[in-house]
Amino acid sequence: MCVFCKIISGEFSSYKVYEDENVLAILDLSQTTYGHTLVMPKKHYADILAIPSDELEYLVTKTRDIARTLVDKLNAQGFNLLINTGATAGQTVEHLHIHIIPRYSDDDTIKIEMAENGYDKNEILAKIID
16 A cells, blocks of 8 residues: 555545545645645546546646635645656656645746757658657
C-alpha cells in the first residue's frame, strides 16, 4: 500500500484541508510555499494517465475550489498547479496527486523557468504527435 493510500485509510496522519468521499487534500510536508497542498483521489491511480476521465474532471474541479480557498484565506497572489508523472518528471509517490503551490511574490521559494532549447522542427514534431 502506498503512503497516500495509508494516509487516506487513516493509518498515517496528515493535516487535512479538504475531504469528501472521492478526494482528499492535505498540506504537503515540504511546504515549498506557505499552504502548499496536495489533492488526490481516494482511489489509487498511479498517475494522471491511469485515472478515468470523469474522475479526473471531478479531481480537477475540486482542486480549483481548494486553490480558490487557499488564495482567499492565505492572501496568496496566485498559485501553480503541478502534476508529476513518472520518476523522470519528479514523481516520488506513485499515487496521482496535484500540487497546489500558493504564490506570494515573484521571488518566493519556487522557480519555474521555461527555456528555449533551440529545437526548430515543430512541423515534424507536430506530425509525429498528430
